[in-house]
Amino acid sequence: MTATSIPPTGRVHWLGTGLSTGSGLRIVCDLAERTTVWGRTEAKAVACLERLDLAGRADTRAYTPDALAAEVGAGDLVVSMLPATEHPAVLRVCVDRAAHFASSSYVTPEVAELAREAERAGLIVLTEAGLDPGIDHLLAHHLVELAERATADAGAVSVRFASYCGSFPAVPNDFRYRFSWAPRGVLTALRAPARYVEQGRERTAAQPYRDLREVVLDGERFEVYPNRDSVPFIPTYRFPASWKVDTFIRGTIRLDGWSDAWETVFAALETGSDAQIDRLAGELAERYPTTGDDHDRVVMYVLLEVTTADGGSWSGEYRLDIQGDGRENATPRTVSVTLAAGVADLLAGRIGPGLHQAAADGEAVRRWLDFLARHGITCESRVSTQEPVE
Numbered sequence: 001m002t003a004t005s006i007p008p009t010g011r012v013h014w015l016g017t018g019l020s021t022g023s024g025l026r027i028v029c030d031l032a033e034r035t036t037v038w039g040r041t042e043a044k045a046v047a048c049l050e051r052l053d054l055a056g057r058a059d060t061r062a063y064t065p066d067a068l069a070a071e072v073g074a075g076d077l078v079v080s081m082l083p084a085t086e087h088p089a090v091l092r093v094c095v096d097r098a099a100h101f102a103s104s105s106y107v108t109p110e111v112a113e114l115a116r117e118a119e120r121a122g123l124i125v126l127t128e129a130g131l132d133p134g135i136d137h138l139l140a141h142h143l144v145e146l147a148e149r150a151t152a153d154a155g156a157v158s159v160r161f162a163s164y165c166g167s168f169p170a171v172p173n174d175f176r177y178r179f180s181w182a183p184r185g186v187l188t189a190l191r192a193p194a195r196y197v198e199q200g201r202e203r204t205a206a207q208p209y210r211d212l213r214e215v216v217l218d219g220e221r222f223e224v225y226p227n228r229d230s231v232p233f234i235p236t237y238r239f240p241a242s243w244k245v246d247t248f249i250r251g252t253i254r255l256d257g258w259s260d261a262w263e264t265v266f267a268a269l270e271t272g273s274d275a276q277i278d279r280l281a282g283e284l285a286e287r288y289p290t291t292g293d294d295h296d297r298v299v300m301y302v303l304l305e306v307t308t309a310d311g312g313s314w315s316g317e318y319r320l321d322i323q324g325d326g327r328e329n330a331t332p333r334t335v336s337v338t339l340a341a342g343v344a345d346l347l348a349g350r351i352g353p354g355l356h357q358a359a360a361d362g363e364a365v366r367r368w369l370d371f372l373a374r375h376g377i378t379c380e381s382r383v384s385t386q387e388p389v390e
Contacts, residue, residue: 016081017048024336038063104130119354132165154308
């Protein structure tokens with residue numbers, strides 16, 4: 001049984017001042033009655049505000065779980081941009097102090113367990129509200145809604161779904177990549193197996209980067225591969241029970257030539273020890289440093305194809321292609337502004353207690369997409385229908 005929902009106070013605690021903290025924090029400062037930015041040190045929090053032209057717009061603190069627990073109040077919102085491994089400790093503080101929680105990271109079993117406790121206490125746990133996961137969820141939900149409406153009379157026989165997202169240099173380099181987060185994290189992610197559905201069967205790729213395929217968008221070739229476990233997102237995206245899933249892949253998109261440029265890295269991942277991988281991460285950080293003069297490019301491609309019982313078909317797709325500039329890179333912008341859309345809904349009382357993965361219902365999805373568009377993040381959509389052959 002869910003307790004009475006605890007109304008938001010309007011005070012926001014933003015934890016983390018790293019690469020993903022972008023202009024969304026500026027929006028949050030406008031939305032909140034009071035904002036406190038917590039850094040590893042108070043100096044880092046102050047520097048973050050100065051970087052975003054927010055000096056004087058928020059309080060600053062040095063973060064520790066105990067320091068947060070001493071200051072957060074019932075109904076406050078804690079936004080965590082810390083590494084995902086630290087979220088359970090942050091969420092534990094939120095539950096103990098009757099505060100709401102939001103992040104852009106994937107749900108983990110520990111977070112899901114704490115979210116059940118939070119729901120019983122009338123608290124909101126908003127997750128996966130960033131770029132990927134985040135915007136991809138919104139686009140998938142919207143495509144499912146459109147497909148259901150378009151094929152309601154004919155009935156769907158089978159569906160193909162693919163969602164790919166990636167960040168890389170706006171001006172391609174020899175390495176075909178730009179580190180938008182810690183190199184060790186990138187290498188760790190590559191070593192994780194991926195599960196997906198293809199030709200109606202669940203498949204597992206032990207080395208996802210070897211399971212490459214090609215996508216051509218507006219004449220430009222990209223390399224894509226599956227990432228993480230796609231299968232649980234079939235119910236997340238609320239596919240109708242009548243839909244037979246032929247293909248369902250969530251994955252990563254890279255510049256053409258990425259796999260060739262990274263061959264020596266792949267070989268090290270397959271034969272190296274953890275210590276050797278640590279050294280490799282350090283070497284890559286030194287060899288390919290991210291500087292203030294570098295600009296990134298984010299590309300997202302989400303496709304849903306439906307074959308109907310009468311032999312017709314419907315397909316819809318979304319594309320996001322956005323580049324960073326001298327003011328802000330695309331990755332922190334898309335992550336933080338999407339998170340700000342969630343903060344706006346939470347502070348306005350439009351989200352109920354319990355666990356949420358971005359937004360799911362049609363009205364909320366459209367509201368979030370409108371919010372993104374108002375802040376310069378727009379997705380191009382294409383829909384086509386093929387009538388049945390007589």
